[in-house]
Amino acid sequence: NAGVIQTPRHKVTGKGQEATLWCEPISGHSAVFWYRQTIVQGLEFLTYFRNQAPIDDSGMPKERFSAQMPNQSHSTLKIQSTQPQDSAVYLCASSFASSNERLFFGHGTKLSVL
Amino acid sequence: QQKVQQSPESLIVPEGAMTSLNCTFSDSASQYFAWYRQHSGKAPKALMSIFSNGEKEEGRFTIHLNKASLHFSLHIRDSQPSDSALYLCAVRSSGSWQLIFGSGTQLTVMP
Numbered sequence: 001n002a003g004v005i006q007t008p009r010h011k012v013t014g015k016g017q018e019a020t021l022w023c024e025p026i027s028g029h030s031a032v033f034w035y036r037q038t039i040v041q042g043l044e045f046l047t048y049f050r051n052q053a054p055i056d057d058s059g060m061p062k063e064r065f066s067a068q069m070p071n072q073s074h075s076t077l078k079i080q081s082t083q084p085q086d087s088a089v090y091l092c093a094s095s096f097a098s099s100n101e102r103l104f105f106g107h108g109t110k111l112s113v114l
Numbered sequence: 115q116q117k118v119q120q121s122p123e124s125l126i127v128p129e130g131a132m133t134s135l136n137c138t139f140s141d142s143a144s145q146y147f148a149w150y151r152q153h154s155g156k157a158p159k160a161l162m163s164i165f166s167n168g169e170k171e172e173g174r175f176t177i178h179l180n181k182a183s184l185h186f187s188l189h190i191r192d193s194q195p196s197d198s199a200l201y202l203c204a205v206r207s208s209g210s211w212q213l214i215f216g217s218g219t220q221l222t223v224m225p
Contacts (some may be wrong), residue, residue, distance in 0.1 A: 004157075033213070042217035043158070043202060056211055091157070102148065102160035103213060 004106035006092050012112045013082045021077045021109045025094030032075050033093040033103060034067055043091070049075060050097055082113045116141045118205050120216035128224050133190040135219045137203030140184065146206035147179055148213070149188045153199045161188070161201075193223045 005024040013019050025032050034046040045059040049069040060067065064082075069075040079086055089110050093103040117140040127133050135149075148163035162177050164170050164186065169178045174193075179186040190197055203216045 031211070035215075043215040045212050045214065048211050050211070058212075102163065103150075103158075105157040105159070107157045 004092055004094050004104055006090075006106035006109050008109060009107065010110045010112070012114065014114055015083060016081050019079045019082050019086075019111055019113075021079075021090050021092075021111070023075045023077070023092030023106060024073060025075065025092070026104055027073075028096070029094035029104070030072070030097040031095045031101070032069060033095075034075070034077050035091045035093065035105075037089045037091055037108070038087075046077070046090075079111075082111075084113045087111055087113045116144070116205060116207050116210075116212075116214045118203060118214050118216040120201075120203055120219050122219060123217075124220040124222070126222045126224060127193050129193060129195060131193050131223075133193045133197070133221060133223075135188045135190075135201050135203075135221070136185065137187065137205075137216055138185050139205045139214075141205070141207045142181065142184065143208040144181075144205045145208045146213075147177070147186045148204045149175075149177060150202040150204060150215070151199045152202060152218075158202060193221075195223045195225050197221060198223050 007022045030051045032049040036044045047057040047067045052069045064080045067077045089108040091108045093105045095101040121136045149161040150158040152158040164177045164179045174191045176189040200218045202218045204213045
């Protein structure tokens with residue numbers, strides 16, 4: 001079991017460019033979460049999928065952020081027209097589809113917007 | 115909207131000491147309470163969780179929940195340098211899938 005796999009580990013983009021972050025959840029886990037972590041804001045919920053269906057995206061900045069889960073083995077988070085304030089560690093987590101199951105986090109993608 | 119706050123922000127304790135970390139939440143209908151630990155540069159990892167009032171012990175770690183006080187805590191007995199990490203509390207409200215995290219307590223255990 002390789003755990004939750006996130007790629008790339010680091011991504012540097014220029015202001016206004018697009019960034020796509022990838023997540024491979026643990027096999028058998030049907031719940032996938034995206035979080036963003038910064039020193040100032042801490043760990044912020046972005047969005048949640050269950051059985052590939054989007055369930056809750058209330059944490060997503062609506063204008064430039066989007067997330068998809070085209071199949072059970074991967075999810076993507078896309079940020080259009082990146083801004084310096086988007087710089088953060090983006091963490092993906094997966095769990096079994098029960099509301100009281102622990103989340104297993106990936107190591108994250110550190111996004112730096114210059 | 116659920117608010118989760120942790121105290122203290124940082125804590126330095128000597129090896130062997132008892133460490134106590136605190137977490138308060140705002141939604142009295144919350145139903146799931148957990149502690150995660152994140153070593154520097156690593157992924158957050160679940161430590162333990164509790165659903166109902168009372169205490170739960172796992173090895174050197176004890177979690178205590180008091181829903182009426184909107185408060186739960188983590189106690190670490192015989193703290194070790196390897197316990198040095200960022201500790202995050204997390205709460206899930208009834209009817210929600212969101213796990214809301216506190217801002218964390220940075221624990222340093224001095225050898």
